[in-house]
Amino acid sequence: MAKHATPLLDELEKGPWPSFVTDLKRQAEKSPQCWDILGQMELSYKDRITHWKHGGIVGVFGYGGGIVGRYSDSPDKFPGVAHFHTVRLNQPSSKFYRTDMLRKVCDIWEKRGSGMTNFHGSTGDLVLLGTTTDQLEPLFYQMTHELNWDLGGSGSNLRTPSCCLGKARCEYACYDTQAACYGLTMKYQDEIHRPAFPYKFKFKFSGCPNDCVASIARSDLSVIGTWRDDIRIDQAMVKKYMAGEIPAEGNAHGSRNWGKFDIQKEVINLCPTGCMSLDGGALKIDNANCTRCMHCINVMPRALRPGTDTGATILCGAKAPILEGAQFATMIIPFMKIDPENEFEELVELIEKIWDWWMEVGKNRERVGETMQRLGLPTFLEVMELDPLPQHVKEPRSNPYVFWKEEEVEGGWERNVKEFRKRHNM
Amino acid sequence: MAYDPNNPMADRITDIGPPHYEQMFPPVIKNNYGKWLYHEILQPGVLVHVSETGDECYTVRVGSARLISIEHVRELCDIADKHCGGYLRFTTRNNVEFMVDSKAKVKPLLDDLASRGNKFPVGGTGAGVTNIVHTQGWVHCHTPATDASGVVKAVMDELFEYFTSMSLPAQVRIALACCLNMCGAVHASDIAILGIHRKPPMIDHDTITGVCELPLAIAACPLGAIKPAKATLANGDEIKTVSVNAERCMFCGNCYTMCPSMPLADPEGDGIAILVGGKVSNSKSAPKFSKLVIPYLPNHPPRWPEVVQSVKKILVAYAKNANKYERLGEWAERIGWEKFFEACDIPFTIKSIDDYRLAYNTWRTTTQFKFTSHVK
Ligand code: SF4
Ligand code: SF4
Ligand code: SF4
Ligand code: SF4
Numbered sequence: 166m167a168k169h170a171t172p173l174l175d176e177l178e179k180g181p182w183p184s185f186v187t188d189l190k191r192q193a194e195k196s197p198q199c200w201d202i203l204g205q206m207e208l209s210y211k212d213r214i215t216h217w218k219h220g221g222i223v224g225v226f227g228y229g230g231g232i233v234g235r236y237s238d239s240p241d242k243f244p245g246v247a248h249f250h251t252v253r254l255n256q257p258s259s260k261f262y263r264t265d266m267l268r269k270v271c272d273i274w275e276k277r278g279s280g281m282t283n284f285h286g287s288t289g290d291l292v293l294l295g296t297t298t299d300q301l302e303p304l305f306y307q308m309t310h311e312l313n314w315d316l317g318g319s320g321s322n323l324r325t326p327s328c329c330l331g332k333a334r335c336e337y338a339c340y341d342t343q344a345a346c347y348g349l350t351m352k353y354q355d356e357i358h359r360p361a362f363p364y365k366f367k368f369k370f371s372g373c374p375n376d377c378v379a380s381i382a383r384s385d386l387s388v389i390g391t392w393r394d395d396i397r398i399d400q401a402m403v404k405k406y407m408a409g410e411i412p413a414e415g416n417a418h419g420s421r422n423w424g425k426f427d428i429q430k431e432v433i434n435l436c437p438t439g440c441m442s443l444d445g446g447a448l449k450i451d452n453a454n455c456t457r458c459m460h461c462i463n464v465m466p467r468a469l470r471p472g473t474d475t476g477a478t479i480l481c482g483a484k485a486p487i488l489e490g491a492q493f494a495t496m497i498i499p500f501m502k503i504d505p506e507n508e509f510e511e512l513v514e515l516i517e518k519i520w521d522w523w524m525e526v527g528k529n530r531e532r533v534g535e536t537m538q539r540l541g542l543p544t545f546l547e548v549m550e551l552d553p554l555p556q557h558v559k560e561p562r563s564n565p566y567v568f569w570k571e572e573e574v575e576g577g578w579e580r581n582v583k584e585f586r587k588r589h590n591m
Numbered sequence: 592m593a594y595d596p597n598n599p600m601a602d603r604i605t606d607i608g609p610p611h612y613e614q615m616f617p618p619v620i621k622n623n624y625g626k627w628l629y630h631e632i633l634q635p636g637v638l639v640h641v642s643e644t645g646d647e648c649y650t651v652r653v654g655s656a657r658l659i660s661i662e663h664v665r666e667l668c669d670i671a672d673k674h675c676g677g678y679l680r681f682t683t684r685n686n687v688e689f690m691v692d693s694k695a696k697v698k699p700l701l702d703d704l705a706s707r708g709n710k711f712p713v714g715g716t717g718a719g720v721t722n723i724v725h726t727q728g729w730v731h732c733h734t735p736a737t738d739a740s741g742v743v744k745a746v747m748d749e750l751f752e753y754f755t756s757m758s759l760p761a762q763v764r765i766a767l768a769c770c771l772n773m774c775g776a777v778h779a780s781d782i783a784i785l786g787i788h789r790k791p792p793m794i795d796h797d798t799i800t801g802v803c804e805l806p807l808a809i810a811a812c813p814l815g816a817i818k819p820a821k822a823t824l825a826n827g828d829e830i831k832t833v834s835v836n837a838e839r840c841m842f843c844g845n846c847y848t849m850c851p852s853m854p855l856a857d858p859e860g861d862g863i864a865i866l867v868g869g870k871v872s873n874s875k876s877a878p879k880f881s882k883l884v885i886p887y888l889p890n891h892p893p894r895w896p897e898v899v900q901s902v903k904k905i906l907v908a909y910a911k912n913a914n915k916y917e918r919l920g921e922w923a924e925r926i927g928w929e930k931f932f933e934a935c936d937i938p939f940t941i942k943s944i945d946d947y948r949l950a951y952n953t954w955r956t957t958t959q960f961k962f963t964s965h966v967k
Binding site: 174176177182185186191195210212213214215216217218220226228235249254256257258260261265266270271280284286288289294302303309313314317327330333335338347350354374376377378379380381383389413415416417421437459464466486488491492497543569574 | 606614617627660661672677680716726727751768772807
């Protein structure tokens, strides 16, 4: 029986989209704390304000991340959620699950928490929503002993890395995103669990420039698959697309009649670099001028494929607007082989160089992109020992305020003003 | 051995990471890893991927509330056990994917899903609206300026036909973050729904001592609006505290993140801003930030009608006017933002003119513009 009346939330049981309210009520039959989630939320709907307090520091022994403390500001009314901490479980790469394992997570969470979850949190973790401090150690024990499953990150540490679906079910993947994500997650367990950074640091791995995990917008280190040879063309299939025998973009526009497929209009004219043409019915790509944007491949996946000399472009420093404004990641390394065989040696070397620098010069709560912005891309490239490339900028600077170094100028900076005056009267 | 509360460190296992992804792969995925040739969307929400081995993987994508119960997860598992050999996956946008290895298995799966009420809507593929990436809101966070799950539910109810069809010019990615921290990283979305505050922080002198490191609170403000101050409490004690120059405040909430004695949230002050035209994909044009087009809409739970209608209005104008393949931001740039406001029937306000860092980059420094009804 419902413990609190929830007339406002009940309105959200209507409509075609799945209702979290209906779901909460269903869970409340088994997990009575859920009545208090509903009750407190109803109060928020009435008051139009949150009723959660500032989190406290809770966790499991030896870890500085993975648990987020949460307390109700009205524990008398809602004792079931008085203490309501969040547990972040590190999701398996690209979020495939075996049901027997998921069921075990459910069983543990039924016993040890509210029974509510997020599939998934924004960073990618499987989030268990709401439990008390005394349940944290036993929960952690069960997860590690019974399921071989560890917590993710929170706080000023390496946040749980995430990756796109990649080679598991996508024909565009230019490197093994799962292997990279898992490999680096395992390598950096200490950095995930024990905060030692100025602020959070995120890795995200996308297999191609479509960037399905938004790594260019969200990660401090963004690894985006690409290739450096030629787009593979199957001219016979190009003809089939032109004849309208295969729907464009895998039928992504199937619910609307856009008219007959027009390769000139829909592919060639939309190529951002104008590097495509039709030559006697054959599709030509001037690959030296292609910027690998994916548009033509997205539209004609059965005719065009990324090249075979594949790897990734490495970008650095994305973040949401807090504080200095939003930043996309800046292109740092145009092409790097991402090789599980050598344990991602080159990438690891770069990551550790970035961390060393950022941990030394970064201010408290400064994302690496802000440190880069504060100290400048030239400084960053120098510290990373990377050659400056025209690819690093959209255009050259338009001001002449160059920070020349003394050793770059003939004769250095030491001069004698008296000598100067001998030749130049005041 | 079971957990021993008297000896929690016994047998401790740490730093083992997540389970290896491969043990989570259904056979058709494991056998064709890296071998996929192409895909096609058979109907909204149903995809087929074809491998060079000749294998096919049929995927049925269903929406989910993200905030889900273990009863719901168990039901997902029941479905996966019955149809998919005991495997399923979640997408980055909170959809669930059921995969089967032959076409014959698709229909029984779809029928089963349809028989379970509105819990498992099939869709979210191609040129449509897929699930809304979002954050915690009033169900679990201490800093929100609005709810997350409720707003998402109300918006998705209204946009449901776009989830179950592929009739838009291109995919439209909607995201919601309930405060400027943007856990949901909405800043590069076609349509971003963002919780905002509009009242400066209050200062709770009675509690600030002890719960706040004053230098951290002062340093937290990007605009230097917070200064050290003194206050006298009711009991006559003089304490060190802070003051806020309200004129300078941009309501980012960073101070409250650092100091629980500086709350900003307020039923009248808080609400939602709408930003549009962002994208993360590098396809055609470079990634773009979302731009602020509606500075404030009130929090009207339980169904946020103003927000729902504004999002719908923008989506409908885009659907009607954009070219095939054109993302919302690409459309706005092609016609010009001045035309965008006209096409969407959204009033242009001074709040859309940037006055933060790098603002100058967004001011018009050319004589080229279009005359619209805005120019009297
Ligand atoms: S980012 Fe590219 S490779 Fe990865 S899932 Fe998306 S389209 Fe496929
Ligand atoms: S990938 Fe992009 S830039 Fe390259 S040919 Fe295709 S459309 Fe043009
Ligand atoms: S966006 Fe802000 S309010 Fe919402 S969950 Fe994240 S930190 Fe909390
Ligand atoms: S809300 Fe932001 S701008 Fe306003 S006082 Fe706090 S930190 Fe400063």
